[in-house]
Amino acid sequence: MRSKEEVVQEFRIQSIQEATMRVIARKGMAAATMQEIADEAGVAKGTIYLYFRDRDELVEKTFESAMSQLHARVDAAIELDVPFDQKLRGMLGAVSTFFRENREFFRLYISMRFPEGNAQQQRRQKRTCQPQYQTRVQRVAEELQQAMDRGEIGVTDPRRLALFIIEGSNAVIIDRVMSEAPSSVDDDVDFLTATILGGIKK
Amino acid sequence: MRSKEEVVQEFRIQSIQEATMRVIARKGMAAATMQEIADEAGVAKGTIYLYFRDRDELVEKTFESAMSQLHARVDAAIELDVPFDQKLRGMLGAVSTFFRENREFFRLYISMRFPEGNAQQQRRQKRTCQPQYQTRVQRVAEELQQAMDRGEIGVTDPRRLALFIIEGSNAVIIDRVMSEAPSSVDDDVDFLTATILGGIKK
């Protein structure tokens, strides 16, 4: 198996995963059927099973490959050696642009937060998907900790603060993405950085 | 139909709804079957259909009755004639205690944010459940607007701010409720009020 076959296979996998995201975005996680995903990808239902063991694996892999892109961008923004408020801006900008470019992903993102199904499925999802969130929360929490150590921000529980910032921002960003308003990324980022850093009290 | 029959009926409805919340909390929305809900409630599957037309109505009514309790508490806190920061504290406290007393509800709460299923089901859910969120966001946004008018807080888009506050807080509260940590309500409320009002910058 070299170049050509690999390229074709790569392409198949990618278009099936993209179809998966689109259908989940449209119908929701539970109502997204293999048939509709196959139709959306322009292949037969059986073809999907040549590349993914079962539905669970398809969803899991789809989630992971999109999520690792998000992580890569956020990490790139975080790793720059700049003052904290610029890091925050960078991070929020990365998340915001990512969700704008991958409108179909947010629905899958939300669905994977809490594992569904029988105990076995839940254990599996917990093993594979929860870490993706936990590492994101963890990375942000570490960054906050460092900023606290440097005296750039006040001292509190960094994990709790990370949760608050991530989910608060997500809500604002996703609300934008869901509505058809073609608003700018900068607009949201400005709002969020200002609110997070300075609070709302006059 | 008078007192006794009505009381029994009321009781049935309530225990079926509570069972619904527990099963959804355990298995997730999609994997919660009528059979398991019936078992959990200690009735036969058919009995549920004496009180609810179908699964959709069961879930919808269950959601609505829990949600109206949450609304009532938040409204009570908001309507007091006190300065804004006390209102904020009251609201966050109400949400926090509610989710602590109704641990099983949070999963249903999350599931209903985004409608699933075919176009018709989605339309129905949008009609019945989305307003519940929208009114909550709206109420908070109005309160923020008034605080802005009075000069208690800085001026921004109140709706966006409401979203940020509600979802950020929810994430912190739900994270606590999901873990087994028996932490105090006050702890979270203190953290959230301080962060929202004053921001994190030193």
Next chain:
DNA sequence: TGATTCACTGACCGCGCGTTCAGCGCGGTG
């Protein structure tokens, strides 16, 4: 006490889903 009602039951039905696999056609091979 026999008749009547009615809330409740759970075996049953049909549907729609995920999953399978025998077969198809096409590009390469001798």
Next chain:
DNA sequence: CACCGCGCTGAACGCGCGGTCAGTGAATCA
């Protein structure tokens, strides 16, 4: 040209679900 290998197909299968309804028995009535 006949043959083969193989990526792909989609009809078919079985299962598990939501929903049904004939039957049951306890409470009530006459």
